[in-house]
Amino acid sequence: MITPAAVRRIRERVAALLEDHGIDEPPVPVDKLAENLGLEIRVAPLRGDLYGALIRSDHENYIGVNSLNHPNRRRFTIAHELGHFVLHKGIKVHIDKGFRVNWRDDESSQAVSDEEMEANRFAAELLMPIQFLTRDIDRLRGVGHETVALLARKYKVSSQAMRIRLTGFGYMLPE
Amino acid sequence: MISQDEFARRLGRLVAERRKEAGMSQKTFGEALSLSRASVANIESGRQAVSLYTVYCMADILKREPAELMPPATETGVHTKRSAKEFHVKPRLPGEHLGRLSFRERRQLEGLSPKESVWFNKITKARSE
Numbered sequence: 001m002i003t004p005a006a007v008r009r010i011r012e013r014v015a016a017l018l019e020d021h022g023i024d025e026p027p028v029p030v031d032k033l034a035e036n037l038g039l040e041i042r043v044a045p046l047r048g049d050l051y052g053a054l055i056r057s058d059h060e061n062y063i064g065v066n067s068l069n070h071p072n073r074r075r076f077t078i079a080h081e082l083g084h085f086v087l088h089k090g091i092k093v094h095i096d097k098g099f100r101v102n103w104r105d106d107e108s109s110q111a112v113s114d115e116e117m118e119a120n121r122f123a124a125e126l127l128m129p130i131q132f133l134t135r136d137i138d139r140l141r142g143v144g145h146e147t148v149a150l151l152a153r154k155y156k157v158s159s160q161a162m163r164i165r166l167t168g169f170g171y172m173l174p175e
Numbered sequence: 176m177i178s179q180d181e182f183a184r185r186l187g188r189l190v191a192e193r194r195k196e197a198g199m200s201q202k203t204f205g206e207a208l209s210l211s212r213a214s215v216a217n218i219e220s221g222r223q224a225v226s227l228y229t230v231y232c233m234a235d236i237l238k239r240e241p242a243e244l245m246p247p248a249t250e251t252g253v254h255t256k257r258s259a260k261e262f263h264v265k266p267r268l269p270g271e272h273l274g275r276l277s278f279r280e281r282r283q284l285e286g287l288s289p290k291e292s293v294w295f296n297k298i299t300k301a302r303s304e
Contacts, residue, residue, distance in 0.1 A: 044294050046291065046293075048291065050294065053295065055298070055299060064298035064299075090277075091280070092277075092280055093284065094283070095284070095287070095295070097291075
């Protein structure tokens with residue numbers, strides 16, 4: 001579970017990051033942001049459901065991205081790995097393998113899934129910052145399916161991700 | 176891959192076939208190659224191995240491509256396309272430049288498939304062993 005306190009903490013970190021790097025409108029340039037934070041983006045193709053990786057060593061930090069993924073998915077991967085980088089200082093290697101990772105038999109499964117949830121939350125907050133979205137939605141008359149598609153394009157995220165985000169804010173009813 | 180003896184027998188059979196097609200005796204073929212008739216017979220039966228240079232010389236005399244005297248790769252058990260699995264590529268566990276890894280981190284790296292390991296090595300710019 002991700003606690004409301006954790007969500008607040010993540011939201012504050014993201015807001016500070018956006019402000020520090022002068023980002024005030026969508027789409028959030030996650031690759032630039034990563035570079036500004038000293039993270040090199042490295043790409044290589046792979047067929048399969050491995051999305052990316054975060055590698056942190058004493059002298060270099062970088063994010064690996066599967067170049068065969070859709071651009072929106074690649075942005076999410078970078079944002080997710082940035083989340084681990086910013087929030088979880090102890091992690092040296094993290095591999096983002098989608099749904100296949102099975103930690104059920106592992107003592108640390110709870111810790112892993114907490115970290116995953118936090119990184120996912122960080123990615124959502126970073127790609128679709130609450131202050132940007134509220135501003136955009138205030139200009140709109142209502143939120144419907146076309147608005148979701150429009151906002152998804154503007155923020156360079158998948159429609160699904162945008163729908164989940166808007167549902168979370170109570171702008172839409174869950175399907 | 177087949178044995179060296181079996182390879183020599185197959186090559187010899189092909190040489191004999193091509194020589195006969197060219198209407199040449201073992202004796203005249205041998206003379207053109209500066210080899211005795213007995214040597215030609217040994218080569219054709221696979222009792223004597225030949226150098227790649229000799230194969231080219233024989234191709235020149237028979238007016239053939241050298242490959243026409245050699246057994247096709249697939250018939251000798253040569254796999255031209257191997258999967259990464261066969262090579263059993265493991266990611267170089269980046270312990271050297273990352274320091275000590277946690278159990279969880281090691282498990283993640285060990286859980287990579289061969290293809291994923293290749294990808295990981297490309298990303299870390301490590302060479303696969």
